[in-house]
Structures are given as C-alpha cells and as structure tokens.
Amino acid sequence: MRILLLGNTGQLGWELERSLAPLGELTACDYPAIDLADVKSLRQMIRDCQPDLLINAAAYTAVDRAEIEPELANAINAIAPAVMAEEGRLRGASFIHFSTDYVFNGSKGAPYLESDLPDPLSVYGRTKLVGEQAVQEVGGAYLILRTSWVYSLRRDSFVNKVLGWARTQSKIKLVTDQVSGPTWARMLAEVTSQLIVSVGQESADWFFQHHGLYHLAGSGYCSRFEWGQQVLQLDPHREEQVVHELLPGLTAEFPTPARRPLFSALNCDRFYQTFHLQLPDWKFALKLAMEKV
Numbered sequence: 001m002r003i004l005l006l007g008n009t010g011q012l013g014w015e016l017e018r019s020l021a022p023l024g025e026l027t028a029c030d031y032p033a034i035d036l037a038d039v040k041s042l043r044q045m046i047r048d049c050q051p052d053l054l055i056n057a058a059a060y061t062a063v064d065r066a067e068i069e070p071e072l073a074n075a076i077n078a079i080a081p082a083v084m085a086e087e088g089r090l091r092g093a094s095f096i097h098f099s100t101d102y103v104f105n106g107s108k109g110a111p112y113l114e115s116d117l118p119d120p121l122s123v124y125g126r127t128k129l130v131g132e133q134a135v136q137e138v139g140g141a142y143l144i145l146r147t148s149w150v151y152s153l154r155r156d157s158f159v160n161k162v163l164g165w166a167r168t169q170s171k172i173k174l175v176t177d178q179v180s181g182p183t184w185a186r187m188l189a190e191v192t193s194q195l196i197v198s199v200g201q202e203s204a205d206w207f208f209q210h211h212g213l214y215h216l217a218g219s220g221y222c223s224r225f226e227w228g229q230q231v232l233q234l235d236p237h238r239e240e241q242v243v244h245e246l247l248p249g250l251t252a253e254f255p256t257p258a259r260r261p262l263f264s265a266l267n268c269d270r271f272y273q274t275f276h277l278q279l280p281d282w283k284f285a286l287k288l289a290m291e292k293v
C-alpha cells in the first residue's frame with residue numbers, strides 16, 4: 001500500500017509518520033517541501049505519488065493569527081483538503097482528514113455529537129468547517145476525524161507551556177471555563193494506524209462503506225485549569241518548578257483575537273461503535289506522555 005502523509009512535522013503528523021511507516025510504502029512531507037496553499041503543486045505531488053491512502057495532518061492551526069490571515073487559513077484548511085479529496089477520489093484512494101472541536105460554538109453544555117450543528121466562533125473554526133464540508137461534497141472513500149486539544153511534548157503545546165511557566169513564574173492562572181478533551185497526539189496517531197491495520201488490503205472499499213465524519217479525542221474532559229493542575233502534578237522534574245500557586249481564572253480575563261468555544265468536548269461513541277477503537281482517558285494518556293518528558 002502506498003501512503004502519502006502531509007504535515008509530518010506537526011504534532012500529529014510526526015507521530016503518524018512513526019506509526020504508519022511499517023504499514024506500507026510511506027511518503028511523508030510538510031512545508032516548505034509542499035505548500036498546501038499552492039493548489040497546482042499539491043495536485044502534482046499527489047499525482048506523482050499515486051497513493052492508495054492519503055492522510056492529511058497538515059493545517060493552519062494558529063487560532064489567533066488566523067483572524068488576520070483568513071485567506072491563508074482558508075487556502076490551507078478549506079481549499080487544500082478539497083483538492084486532496086478530489087485527487088483521492090480520481091484515483092480511488094482512501095483519504096483521512098482531521099478536523100476540530102472549534103467548529104462548535106460551545107454552548108451545548110454536553111459533549112458534541114457528529115449530528116450537532118456546527119457554529120464556529122473563529123476564522124480557524126470556520127475554515128476547518130468549510131474544509132470538512134468540501135471533503136464531504138467530493139465524497140468517495142474518506143474519513144473526517146474531528147479531534148480536540150491536541151498536544152505533544154515535542155512541539156509548542158499547552159502542556160509544554162505549563163511546564164515552562166512553572167519554571168519561571170511563582171503564580172500561574174488558568175481558565176476554568178474552557179472545557180474539552182485533551183488528546184495526546186501519539187495516541188491519536190496510534191489509533192488511526194490501528195484502524196488502517198484493521199482494514200487491511202481492502203481499504204478503499206471499506207473506507208467507502210464507512211465513509212463520513214467521526215469524533216475521535218481523548219476520553220473524558222476537563223477545564224484548562226484541571227489539565228494544567230495534572231501537568232504540574234505529573235511533572236517528573238517537579239524540583240525544577242518555582243510555581244507556588246495555581247489560580248483559577250476566566251476566559252474573559254484573557255482577551256484574545258479569536259473567540260474559543262467554552263465547552264467543546266466531543267462525544268466519540270460513533271467512532272467506538274463503528275470501529276471498536278477508542279482513545280484512553282485523558283488523565284491516563286497524560287501520565288504516559290509525561291513519563292517521556
């Protein structure tokens with residue numbers, strides 16, 4: 001099986017490259033070798049590679065910066081996935097694309113289902129939603145996996161930020177009113193790869209039969225405050241911490257260019273019921289991730 005992975009230096013893409021490597025003939029690339037904003041070279045690269053399976057882990061993920069670069073965010077998050085879906089469909093390839101909990105406005109008050117109506121609050125969320133819709137419109141053998149609060153210890157993530165603040169500040173304030181499911185990039189990559197393994201050689205037919213939108217994130221949910229609290233407790237080098245107080249705050253105290261949903265946890269039952277795979281509880285995954293610090 002020929003696999004083309006886009007975005008292999010990102011949090012998720014880096015983990016996917018490791019877990020996909022044994023599954024076939026893998027080509028992995030990222031910016032600047034491929035610029036998703038350049039439709040012509042994106043099409044050409046897919047045609048040259050002739051993948052049986054195309055996986056898109058690349059995205060414009062700078063949520064605040066997207067507010068001032070909406071066209072670039074749209075090119076990467078909305079137009080490029082449509083091109084991938086088209087090219088995949090043309091050659092009968094399967095396509096896995098990732099999306100976000102930020103397509104929701106956060107006012108439901110309970111974990112979101114795939115059938116809930118999206119209503120993004122930011123340019124990032126809107127462009128990701130348009131990308132989902134474009135992939136669905138093209139159709140074919142695709143899976144869209146919506147996930148939430150992705151972190152890795154390798155790149156600049158919330159977990160690394162908290163660890164950094166803990167070493168430089170005596171007080172840290174984290175919001176209690178933003179709630180979602182922390183998702184360790186490695187677990188997300190491994191479950192995605194397990195899914196591909198379980199499909200075997202019949203992948204395009206199977207993907208076609210099961211095509212659609214699924215939620216896939218760390219099980220359970222918490223506030224950024226609770227998440228940070230766990231990070232501080234699980235820090236294997238606590239002796240380096242200078243922080244004395246973790247204070248609860250509210251989103252309104254930290255104005256940002258982009259609005260974020262307050263409660264955007266995802267209900268992942270559909271994925272579990274369909275594929276019999278799930279991500280572990282967020283606290284358990286964080287414990288494993290922190291052992292690697």
Ligand SMILES: NC(=O)c1ccc[n+]([C@@H]2O[C@H](COP(=O)([O-])OP(=O)(O)OC[C@H]3O[C@@H](n4cnc5c(N)ncnc54)[C@H](OP(=O)(O)O)[C@@H]3O)[C@@H](O)[C@H]2O)c1
Nearest residue numbers: 009010011012031035036058059061098100147148149150
């Ligand atoms: N991070 C989260 O909290 C979160 C939450 C929910 C859903 N998601 C979704 O999960 C997926 C993976 O996210 P992630 O956190 O792994 O993202 P990430 O770490 O920001 O990685 C994204 C990758 O895309 C690449 N990229 C950006 N612009 C590009 C362009 N013009 N051409 C080619 N590549 C480009 C980036 O390259 P550079 O590093 O060079 O920019 C980076 O390697 C995305 O679909 C994202 O929307 C993420």
